[in-house]
Amino acid sequence: MEVFSVKFKTTEELPEPSPRLIDQVIGQDEAVKVVLSAVKNKRHVLLLGDPGVGKSMIVKAVGEILDEFDNFTPYTIIAKPNLKNPEKPIVELIEGEYKEDTKEEKISIPTQPPSLMTLFLIMIAFTVILSWLMGGLPESKMLATIAIVAIVGSLIAFVSIFLGVLGATKSSMPNAINPADLKPVVLYECKKRPLVRASAYNVTKLLGDVKHCPLGGRPPLGTPPHKRIVLGAIHEAHKGILYVDEIKTMPLEVQDYILTALQDKQLQISGRNPNSSGATVETNPIPCDFILIMSGNMDDVHNLRAPLLDRIDYKIVLKNKMDNTLENRDKLLQFIVQEIRNNNLNPMTYDACCEIVKLAQLLAGSRDKLTLRLRKLSNIIKMANDIALGKDIEEIKGNIEKDEYKSIGNSNKKVYITAEHVRKVIESGIYSLSKQVALEYLRDFKRYKHIVPNDEPKVGIIYGLAVLGEDGLGDVTKIITQIVDSKNPGTHLLNISGDLAKHSITLASALSKKLIAEGKLPLPKKDIDLTSKEIYIQFSQSYSKIDGDSATAAACLSIISALLEIPLKQDFAITGSLDLSGNILAVGGINEKINAAKEYGFKRVIIPEANMIDVIDPEGIEIIPVKTLDELIPLVFDLDSISKN
Numbered sequence: 266m267e268v269f270s271v272k273f274k275t276t277e278e279l280p281e282p283s284p285r286l287i288d289q290v291i292g293q294d295e296a297v298k299v300v301l302s303a304v305k306n307k308r309h310v311l312l313l314g315d316p317g318v319g320k321s322m323i324v325k326a327v328g329e330i331l332d333e334f335d336n337f338t339p340y341t342i343i344a345k346p347n348l349k350n351p352e353k354p355i356v357e358l359i360e361g362e363y364k365e366d367t368k369e370e371k372i373s374i375p376t377q378p379p380s381l382m383t384l385f386l387i388m389i390a391f392t393v394i395l396s397w398l399m400g401g402l403p404e405s406k407m408l409a410t411i412a413i414v415a416i417v418g419s420l421i422a423f424v425s426i427f428l429g430v431l432g433a434t435k436s437s438m439p440n441a442i443n444p445a446d447l448k449p450v451v452l453y454e455c456k457k458r459p460l461v462r463a464s465a466y467n468v469t470k471l472l473g474d475v476k477h478c479p480l481g482g483r484p485p486l487g488t489p490p491h492k493r494i495v496l497g498a499i500h501e502a503h504k505g506i507l508y509v510d511e512i513k514t515m516p517l518e519v520q521d522y523i524l525t526a527l528q529d530k531q532l533q534i535s536g537r538n539p540n541s542s543g544a545t546v547e548t549n550p551i552p553c554d555f556i557l558i559m560s561g562n563m564d565d566v567h568n569l570r571a572p573l574l575d576r577i578d579y580k581i582v583l584k585n586k587m588d589n590t591l592e593n594r595d596k597l598l599q600f601i602v603q604e605i606r607n608n609n610l611n612p613m614t615y616d617a618c619c620e621i622v623k624l625a626q627l628l629a630g631s632r633d634k635l636t637l638r639l640r641k642l643s644n645i646i647k648m649a650n651d652i653a654l655g656k657d658i659e660e661i662k663g664n665i666e667k668d669e670y671k672s673i674g675n676s677n678k679k680v681y682i683t684a685e686h687v688r689k690v691i692e693s694g695i696y697s698l699s700k701q702v703a704l705e706y707l708r709d710f711k712r713y714k715h716i717v718p719n720d721e722p723k724v725g726i727i728y729g730l731a732v733l734g735e736d737g738l739g740d741v742t743k744i745i746t747q748i749v750d751s752k753n754p755g756t757h758l759l760n761i762s763g764d765l766a767k768h769s770i771t772l773a774s775a776l777s778k779k780l781i782a783e784g785k786l787p788l789p790k791k792d793i794d795l796t797s798k799e800i801y802i803q804f805s806q807s808y809s810k811i812d813g814d815s816a817t818a819a820a821c822l823s824i825i826s827a828l829l830e831i832p833l834k835q836d837f838a839i840t841g842s843l844d845l846s847g848n849i850l851a852v853g854g855i856n857e858k859i860n861a862a863k864e865y866g867f868k869r870v871i872i873p874e875a876n877m878i879d880v881i882d883p884e885g886i887e888i889i890p891v892k893t894l895d896e897l898i899p900l901v902f903d904l905d906s907i908s909k910n
């Protein structure tokens with residue numbers, strides 16, 4: 266199969282990708298088209314999809330070309346003091362740039378109360394004059410002089426106190442403020458159509474705030490309210506786009522405010538913290554006419570209130586995989602080249618690019634598909650770059666932050682990222698936390714040799730296949746069935762936690778009993794009184810959550826084997842869902858399951874025939890596709906041992 270339509274040895278030979286982000290988005294053409302049209306027509310959008318499929322990237326890309334949509338008049342938002350009601354500062358939006366009014370403001374500055382220093386200096390001067398006068402006077406005039414000085418002193422004290430009281434009274438009046446505190450302040454200058462991003466949980470950033478002033482929030486000591494206003498993202502997004510991500514964290518109260526803003530196209534700001542001096546301040550409604558784009562994962566939509574959801578015109582689900590066609594593999598190659606250029610990485614060899622395509626298939630769960638969870642692929646490419654530069658796994662592990670990996674490699678050193686480097690990242694599982702946990706668990710577990718592949722045939726024992734963790738690591742599960750004679754017939758499920766698994770194993774038990782009772786199985790018949798049998802099915806040493814229906818076929822065979830006492834071969838592991846008519850149906854995670862069977866050393870792996878289209882790497886183990894239970898039975902039971910008996 267031709268992997269790419271171009272021939273190359275390393276990515277250096279490939280053309281440079283477009284610098285426009287909108288051209289760099291791959292596999293989401295439909296979503297890009299809808300978002301562009303929504304922005305053109307001023308509609309609100311909700312983007313839903315798996316992590317790392319390009320939700321933020323699409324919004325950022327549209328933001329880059331926002332000016333191409335419409336004419337835009339720059340504006341400035343200013344805040345002014347309200348002299349009548351200082352707690353209600355005035356916020357105004359003016360078109361263009363704000364020009365400060367240069368006319369001198371007529372502000373009456375009150376007589377200030379004399380400072381302590383002034384009073385102190387007066388006292389010293391007064392004492393010096395007094396001693397000089399008294400020194401040169403005859404004793405007879407001394408008394409009169411003291412009386413005059415006392416009167417003058419009292420007068421000075423009286424005037425000082427009067428001025429002090431007058432000053433103090435005036436200074437509590439608004440027009441006693443320092444002129445600088447009366448000047449309007451510029452809160453925001455918007456020169457081009459804005460795209461403002463805010464996380465849904467960050468209430469202050471979203472809705473704005475009035476800061477606390479520890480000095481009471483009033484001049485002359487405190488900062489006046491209009492200087493403490495912080496605009497919210499909803500105001501800064503006026504005439505542009507407000508992008509709110511992580512909608513699952515959006516408090517209901519914030520949703521109400523956003524709804525009001527969408528309806529009224531304006532919203533006032535008040536202090537958010539009830540214990541702060543900002544809490545008593547409230548502005549007039551401030552214009553906020555924006556296009557709202559929100560994003561989150563599929564399940565997050567339940568966190569949104571119905572009235573807000575109703576206001577969203579376009580709700581788009583982004584794809585998490587695309588068909589594995591030549592055209593799409595070329596797109597994946599374009600993505601690899603983009604990641605290398607955008608992150609300043611080293612070039613990749615052709616084989617390494619093919620390895621990335623294989624990984625994209627594996628992450629999509631099928632040979633026919635390619636994953637679009639491209640953040641994961643991007644992280645893997647960056648990690649492979651660092652491995653190529655000689656960084657070790659532990660160093661790389663320490664550099665992962667919130668799903669995002671930043672390359673730590675030295676970009677001046679030129680090396681090539683090879684297939685070997687990519688494989689090392691995949692095998693170590695460093696690109697996924699859940700994969701690392703699963704790997705660790707399996708490494709420990711395998712030491713106990715609980716799974717014994719290719720052992721002698723055994724009654725009631727079969728090996729099923731499971732996938733551990735959300736990033737998929739295949740594992741083998743030992744299923745054991747024991748039958749007990751009892752007056753209380755029934756089926757008991759041990760170590761099976763998930764509801765779906767419980768239902769499907771109950772179904773397997775019912776089906777096995779029915780098939781045995783009808784004698785329709787291609788197996789030697791046996792007279793059993795099923796009304797006196799208690800069936801115990803155990804997923805032995807299985808401690809992680811077991812769910813899904815992919816072990817139904819395995820459980821059914823295990824029960825039939827235990828009831829009829831016919832041994833099952835032990836050289837295979839099996840996965841497949843079973844319906845009540847005995848058809849084996851497709852399951853998920855088939856490649857991870859096949860890999861697990863290979864790694865444990867089983868000779869054969871039995872899978873539903875429908876899953877054959879998903880198999881990526883059939884080498885290293887015999888893969889047996891089956892469609893029905895009847896087809897399956899001769900493959901798994903050790904009929905030779907019965908005929909010998």
Ligand SMILES: Nc1ncnc2c1ncn2[C@@H]1O[C@H](COP(=O)(O)OP(=O)(O)OP(=O)(O)O)[C@@H](O)[C@H]1O
Pocket residue numbers: 289290291292293314315316317318319320321322323510561562600637638639640641643
């Ligand atoms: N469709 C895409 N085309 C090209 N690159 C992509 C695409 N999707 C994701 N990427 C790569 O993955 C990175 C992360 O994507 P982005 O942040 O847009 O994902 P997201 O869907 O917003 O994820 P989350 O839900 O976790 O916020 C991008 O910077 C880009 O490198």
